Amino acid sequence: MPPNDHPYDAYFEYVGNLHIHSRYSDGAAAVHEIARSAKQVGLDFIILNDHSYMAEYLHLQDEGFYDGLVVLLGLEIGGRYHHYLAYDIKEMISGRSLGPQEVIDRVNAQGGFGFFAHPFEKGMPFSEKSLAYTWNDLSVKGYTGVCIWNFSSRWKERIKTVFHGLFFLLFKSQFLKPPSRKTLSFWDKLCQQKKTAGIGGSDAHGSLFKWHGIRLKPLSYEYLLNSINVHILLYKPLSEDFAEAKAAIYEALRQGRAFIVHENLASARGFKYYYVSDEGWNLTMGEERPFQTGTLFIKIPKEGEIRLIRDGTVERRWRGNQVSFRVKQKGVYRVEVYCHLSVFGWRPWIFSNPIYLR
Template structure:
C-alpha cells in the first residue's frame, strides 16, 4: 500500500475563505500535503473555472459544502452544484449519490460559543437520513469555536489556537460507532474547515483558521494500491475511491506526524486493512504500528477492549464485529489525541 496525506473541508475566496485556489495549493505544499479538497459554501466556481488539478506536487480537488443554517453536507466528486435544502437534507444526500459523489455530514455536533460570531453553530439535526458515506468526527475550526468557553480563554485561543486540539468530537464518535454497529459502512473523516480569516484585535493582527497551521493539524491519510502518477484525472479517481472505502485514518500531525501508521488484521499469511470487510476465522489477530511511542486503544463495537503502549501493538482473541484504533502520544507528561483509524469489519 502507498500512503498519501491530504486535508479536507477548505474554504477559498469563492465563499468565506481568503485564499485563492493557487494560494491554498502553495500552503498545502509547504505543509507537506499530497492533496487537498476545497469545499466552498454553495458553489463550485473553482471547478467550473478549471482550477481543479495539480499545482506542482499538490493535487487540488474541488467539491462543495451544501446547506446554510444547519445540516452542512460536504459533497466530493460531483460535477454539478446542488442547491441547499435544510428542511429536507435527504434530498441533498440523494442528489449527491445520483452524481456518484461522496457525502459527508460535517461538524454534526458543533456547539459554538457566545464569544465568536454571536454563538452561531451549524449542527446536524436530522438523523433519520440514509445513504451518506461519512461523518466528520474531527473538525479543527469547530473544535476551536467549541472551546471558547470564557472571554479569557477566547483571547488565549485567538493567539494559540493549537491548544483547542482536544481530540475528535465524542458525540460524533458515538454516532459513528452506533451506525457501524447497525451494519452501515460509514467512514470517519477529519477536516480543517480552514478559512484563513484575518482581522484586528485593537492594534494586533489576528488570523483564525490559518491555512498553513491547520494543514499541519487534522489531516486525512489514505492508502492506495497503486502510486499516484501525476495524471490528474486518474489520481482523482484513486484518492476518492480510498476515501469512499474508508482506507484511511484521521490524525493530528502537528507535533507527531502519523505517516507510517498501520492497522492490519492478520490470518496465516493474509492481511487486511482499514475499510475491509472480512469473513471471521478463528485465530485471527490485529497488528498496529505507530511511528512514535503511543498509547493505543482497541475499540470493538464502540467499546474499548484492550490498551497497549509502545510502537508495535498486537491484539489477539479477536471476535466478530467492528474494530478501529485510537492512539495518543505523550508530550510534557500528558497524553494528547493523535490517530483515529477507520474500521475493519469482521462478519
C-alpha cells in the same frame, strides 16, 4: 488487485487536508495560494469544500496538479441544520432550501459521495453570534460517512472568554480536543450496522477576526493545512495522470481506507493497522470480511498510548509503538492513538477507520 487480497505491507500512503474554504465562498485566499501553502507543509493533496450557497459555480477547471500537489474541488452543501461535505460531483448543486435528504440524493445522482460535516458541533460560547451548525435529521440515508474531527469546530468550542481566546491561540495544537464522544459513539453505531467511512477536516477559512479594534488571524491556512489531516492508503502509487489520481483518492475516501491525524503534534506517516487471519488473508482500515480468528497489528511511528476500540468500547490499551492483539470474536475494530507532550500530557493524535470483522 481486489481488496482483502492486497498485501498489508504494500499500500502507498498519501496525506491530504479536506474541507477548505477559498475566496469562492467565505475563505480568504485563492485556490493557487492555498495550494502553495499546502505544498509548503508537505501535503500530497487538498480538497476544497466551498459553501454552495455562496459560490456561484463549481470551479472544476481549477482542479489539477499544482507543483505535484493534487487539488480537488468538492462543496459544502446545505442549510442551517445540515452541512454536507460533497465530493466527486460534476456540477454545481445550489440552494440553501434543499432539505438534508435532498442534498444527499442530489450528490449521489451525480455519482458523488459525501459526509456529515460537523454533525454535533457546539459553537463558540464567547460569541453570541456564533451558531452551532448541527445536523438535526439523523434519519437520512445514502451518505458515505461522517467527518469525525473538524479542527475549527473543536477549537471554537473552547473559547468562553477573551482569556480563553488568547490562551487557546497560543496552545491551539496542544489543547485541541479529540473528536467529541457524541460524534464517535454515533459513528461507532453506524459502523456496526454497515461500513461507514470517517474523515477529518480543517474547515480552514484563513479569516481575520475583528474584536473592539483588534484584528488577528487566529487560524491561518498555513497552520490549518497541517492540523487535522487525512492519510489515505492506495493500492498503487498515485498516478501522474490527473483523472486517475483523482479517482484513486476519491475511492480511498469512499471506502474509508484512511486514518485521521492531528499532524501538528507529530507526523503519523508510517502508521499501520491491519488484520491477518489464521488462514492467511488480510485486511486494512476500511475493509471488511466475515470473521475468522486472527491477529490485529498496530504500528505507530513513535511511542504513544494505543487504544483498541471494539463496537464502541475500549477493548485494550497499551503504551508503545508496536503491538498485536489476538481476535477471538467478531466486531468492528478501530484504533485511537494518544501522543505524550511534556506538561500537556496525553493528547489525541491518530484515529483509524475500522477493520470490519462481521
